[in-house]
Amino acid sequence: MRTLFGLVLLGIALVLPRGALAETPALSLSFGGKTHAYTAAELLARADAATIKIPDDVTYKRAMTYQAVPLLALLGDVDRNVDTIEAAASDGFVSQIPMALVRKGAEGGSIAWVAIEDPKAPWPNFAGKDASAGPFYLVWQEPQLSGVGSEQWPYQLASLTGVESPAHRWPQIAVDVGLPEDAPARRGQAVFTVQCMPCHRMKGGGAADVGPDLGQPMGPTQYMTDEGLRRLIRNPASVRTWPEQRMPGFDETKLSDEDLDAVIAYLAHMAPGAR
Known part of the structure; x- marks a missing residue:
């Protein structure tokens, strides 16, 4: 029976296209x-999908060209009560991106795009690693216009969720x-939220699992x-x-x-027993 079952599975594998048994990545x-x-495929087929150029990509540290869709258009008519987008990557990195920052793109500020890795034209792998920034990557055109931080470019993006602001x-x-x-x-709290919380928590607060909690049981300044x-930071x-x-x-x-x-x-202020 086990042999027969194995032959059936082999037959399915031979009939299906290569990679058909693998799960298709989705955002x-x-x-x-x-x-x-x-x-x-769904994102690349959208009418607003475009080819964009990023002169100084934060992750690849060079000029990059992407097929992408504008984040604001993808979100559609989002409830005005949503003030933060939680952008979670597959590796545990979680960036808290203010919705106001994204909306500035419609007012002359930095424009946020969801870049899509085309399986037929994969992006380059990171140096020394067998992985790229794909399959989805949040990138910004002219990030300096709105003061976009380096940690607000989450790659290997898995989900975008409307949430309350971190302090709430x-x-x-x-x-x-x-x-x-x-x-x-x-x-320092504002800077920590943008640049540190994508990897670290503070006294249990946060959604990332990449680095250690910087508020408990001891603070780093202790x-x-x-x-x-x-x-260490530099x-x-x-x-x-x-x-x-x-x-x-x-x-x-x-x-x-x-x-x-x-x-x-901020770290000194938040250290246990400091206040």
Whole structure:
């Protein structure tokens, strides 16, 4: 019986086209209680699909050309109460992207696109890895117009979900309400949300599973010097290395000295027992 079953499966495999047994990748969109999964073929067949050029791609670090659809058009008539898009990648990276940032694309700001990897023309693999940024990748035209951060370009994108802003979903990530508006730690919270939360949580708040929680059981400022933290953020390999190291370095083009100081002030403020 086992032999007969095996022959049947073999027959199916020979009849079906190559790759037909594999699951077709799809991008899931969940907004307003409705979920729809788009395959690459469906997205590429849309009337608003276009060829776009990104002169300085954040991930590939060079000029890239993509087939893509505009994110705003893909979202359609999204409820105005949705203020954040949670962009989750297949590797656990989760970027919290303000809906207001995406809407700026219709007002002369940076334009967000969902780039689609055509199976017939795959994108290049990352250096030393057997994987590309596909099958879906959120890219931005003229990111400098709206101040788009380097961590707001999620690749290997799996889903886009309409959610509340991070501070509303996870109140524990917020600084003390009594802090002055111009306090470095308050600015640091905003920078942390954009540049750090895609990989790290803060006191359990967040959706990413790539890096460690930076608020518990101890905060990094409790066991590292400020200089050590600066070096770790600028160039992780200059502080410690291991085979599966994934954290990228944040140079001045990704994180200004002022923003770096603000993040460290935020981490100190959020350390257990600090307030």
